[in-house]
Amino acid sequence: MFDSLFNALPVALQFGSVVSLFVGTLVGILIGALPGLNPVMAIALMLPLTYGFDPVIALGLVAGIYNGSMYGGAIPAILLKIPGTPAAIATTFDGYPMTRNGQGGLALKTACWSSAIGGIISAIALMTLAPLLAQVTLAFGPTEYFWVAVFGLVSIAVLVGSDISKGMLSALLGVIIGLVGVDTISGAERYTFDSLYLSGGFDLIIVLIGLYAIPPVLEMAEKSNATYYDAGSFKVDASGNALGLIRQHWRTWTRSSLIGVSVGILPGAGGNLAALLSYNEAKRKSTNPESFGTGNPVGVAAAESGNSADNASAMIPSLTLGIPGNLVAALVLGALMIHGLQPGPQLFTKSPDVVFGFMWQMLFTAMLLLLLGGMVATRLFAQVLRMPTALLVPTTLVLMAVGVYTVKGNMTDLYVMLAFGLLGYLLHRLAFPLAPVVLGVLLGPMAEQNLRLAMLISQDNWGSLFTRPISQGIIALLLMVLFTQAWKILRKGRQN
Amino acid sequence: MNFRDIISGIAFLIFGCTVVWVGSGFDAGAAYVPMGVGILMCLFSLSLIVKGVVQTQQNGGLSSAAALIDHPGRFMATVACCLIYYLAMPTVGFYSTSTLFIILLALVLGERRPIVVLGITVGFIILLYGLFAMVLKRPLPVEFFLVS
Incomplete structure (x- = not known):
């Protein structure tokens, strides 16, 4: 299996792939630096454009955007106390006070190195753990895949957001959206209401752009008052040398990266959780915890390495099981399917160049941050914050329109995207988490297909779902997640 | 809530x-x-x-929830502009409609600097044209002045 990893190295280093890594990382840093735009939106917008590309190039862009945006999010977090992405919230705690203390340059450099180190460690974890897990999953049948899909869906529904009922309702809504169209087993039309458009089902990319990209743009439009940031905010001095940073932060980077990798593997937990856990751990271990929050560079190092270490590791369950750990992982699955590749253990044997090439791309883009995220480049990237939101809103909406239109060349898709956007806006404002909806669209049909296959094989013996040892293990994990969450709620209720 | x-x-x-x-x-x-x-x-x-x-x-029947829509005017204007944009695109053409859409929505959202609006709009449309018409060669709704 590891031979394939090294055989894929030349694929990841071919000209087209290298260009996509550079472009993706640059775009990612820019997107991350713009508050309101997020990597999910950027990747969702970019995917339709890659239909005609080689999958290696498409995935190179995804890797670049993902790693780039995690660092990009730190730029406004440090300079303006506005997290560019949700994962950069913990970076504001010490990053902004450092800017106020005249150490903005050092904070940006620390963030850049920390993001790169976190991304590199995460990519190494992906390269070593994913092939091993893929070997294990070769023993999985439809029953196991059904339970894995249910586990992924339920754990995201109960872990994301503050209310289990809302999380579950979001996930179930996603499953229903995913079921619309012709049933692949019986050929029956479901929830199509005799519409030709609906019989093909909803395209994942259109649902995703609608649910995830439109609500933040609408919110931006509401807040827009044609103001733009003062140029004085972006003046940063270059300070801190690389060797000094390594000596000062290597322990924090190691600890936070391990936290980020562990969090990334868990479904539902995102970069923001990894960053907050890493920050708290760094503060707990510090001999001077009072300095955290007042401009301690260790706080920036912990938050940034933690959130970036979540990136590649979130791909482990996604590539091996076809169960995305987060929304970007769901998009990677979407990208693979767009290019006719089926995620799961077979991917490692059928298309090793693509899957292992992607792992190398995750590693290279993390390294590219050091090159592209340097002080001069960071100063340039910070200028993107001058773009007035009154113009950012229509240009982003045009990008969405062209991205969605190019999927099938169908104008109806634009109206469907807008409808999902309004639904997403409403759900968001009513405190329903959106991630379970998207994962429901993806995992619902997968769970159903495997359930029905399992029933066909066992001749409608429902007991067969519970008898296989691996299935029992997954059920035990599922119950553990549910009981842990129920225990937390009970404890919170007692405290109140 | x-x-x-x-x-x-x-x-x-x-x-x-x-x-x-x-x-x-x-x-x-x-x-x-x-x-x-x-x-x-x-x-x-x-x-x-x-x-x-x-x-x-x-809570004794009291609700402390924030407004569902912060600025209904801007929200509705943005959605309405989107609908008009989608409706006009097949007949007017992608690049023409997009240019008008960006300028109109920027004005609606309060941007009043003509050089900034025109500069960014033209630059963005040229970028889109370069990407979609010249590099990716994707068919987009044809401009009204090019329809024979």
């Missing part, structure tokens, strides 16, 4: 019941999962409604 939870719970309950009702007409194999999902949706909606009612009683 309590009243909103009750109302959204009722909406999901109605939706769940509809899913079950429509799903009951499917073939046996194709009906299991939709009906199961619909029933689960009804159960979780009921839980949300009950929780909302209990919280409302505890």
